[in-house]
Amino acid sequence: MSKLATSLVALPKLKLLTKASKFESEVTVYVKGFLAQGEDPEDFNAWLYSHRLLLLSPRHHWGGLSYGYSWPSGTMKTAQTFPFPIATLSGAALLVYRSALKVKNFRFPTPATVVSALALDAGLNTARLAYQYHLATEASQLRADLLAEKLVQLRREHTRVRIVGHSLGCGHLLAAVRELTESDRPDVIHLCAPAVKEETVKDILASSPAKEMTYCYYTDRDLTLAALFRVMAQGSAMGEVGLSQEYPNLKPVDVSNRFGMVVHTKYARKFHHFAEPL
Secondary structure, three states, X not given: OOHHHHHHOOOOEEXXXXXXXXXXXXXXEEEOOOOOOOOOOOOOHHXXXXXXXXXXXXXXXXXXXXXXXXXXXXXXXXXXXXXXXXXXXXXHXXXXXXXXXXXXXXXXXXXXXXXXXXXXXHOOOHXXXXXXXXXXXXXXXXXXXXXXXXXXXXXXXXXXXXXXXXXXXXXXXXXXXXXXXXXHOOOEEEEEOOOOOHHHOHHHHHOXXXXXXXXXXXXXXXXXXHHHHHHHHOOOOHHHHOOOOOOOOEEEEEOXXXXXXXXXXXXXXXXXXXXXXX
């Protein structure tokens, strides 16, 4: 990892969100992605809101125990230095604007309108989003072993393990699962708006990331992925376009009808509306 990245990230943390009854041996872990302006990486209130409703849902019956996993998904102590040319707002706006013109569900007359829409969708300026992608792409691979260790520990302590990843957190999660044996993998994985290109994780998708089922929630209404991610990654995110082929025990779920204009940062608050029951 670069010196800049090392100086700006913190060590991952597993934070207890809700406790279980003494008769439960099921655990759910939420892994964050992009951080909105001013958002605390250890604030999981939006996910906690959905989790509590899923506990009450007769269709789900999820166990009460849950954790939030905060990792260096773009946390920064200073915004003074960005590591690449897209840091300039005008340059970022133009690149994202060109990308947005190719997205069928969005029509923006000027680069400024794209930036405004992104600010509404993600609560971030374009340069900050770009910076987070850069930093988290490095961290997701270099810190994958730490998350893998946590998953192994949870597997030893609980009979059922469910992981919910969001955005950049999905790439980090899949990188960690790649390091696990089949017996140590989670029972169920929920990938919400995965900010990752399918071709970069085909090997793990083909080998069944979860023992029972993996769900990939996507929508082409997600402007953060449809415009910005295309610029940064030079390709489409699974969270925007879904999957190009079938994989064993992996179900794509189109959630377009669950969102309005604001999509990417609303997954946590709306998760209970579309979460598959496992």
